[in-house]
Amino acid sequence: MDTARTERADAAEDSAAMAGRLRMALVELGRRLRKDWPDHLTPSRLSALTTIAAGEPLPVGELARRMAVSTPTVSHIVDALERLQLIDRRPDPRDRRVCRLVLSDAGDELLDDLGRRNTGFLADRIRRLPADQRAGLTAALPALEALAAAPERPHNEGLDR
Secondary structure, three states, rough: OOOOHHHHHHHHHHHHHHHHHHHHHHHHHHHHOOOOOOOOOOOHHHHHHHHHOOOOOOOOOHHHHHHOOOOHHHHHHHHHHHOOOOOEEEEEEOOOOOEEEOOOHHHHHHHHHHHHHHHHHHHHHHHOOOOHHHHHHHHHHHHHHHHOOOOOOOOOOOOOE
């Protein structure tokens, strides 16, 4: 094997190991952040709320596409969020057969509260890190932000099995 091929194989192995560690850290952080969520707020409901809050009013089908779930699945989520008065359905001004989903005032307040609590939790944990780990986290933030902003790929594309 030539040197370049060996270096690529080593880099792929390092990337896979790093990806595994990052995934486990994110799973654990996510679990800890969810501990204080209201009982009625499941991860899928929060995903729908944050997707709805991120932009223009969405039709149910578009919400399903953005969440990468079926329309019947997202319809159940939307029904639950509406019962909890966290979202409102508004008629589409151009097509009366379509309704668009928007965050209600209660949904907006819930997301603001969760954001404050989660930020506070993380800020407290970061404050407790040794200075070298805080510096390392600061240095890693641009890479983490780039990972989060990278375009999504189809669900089965690019999986290493």
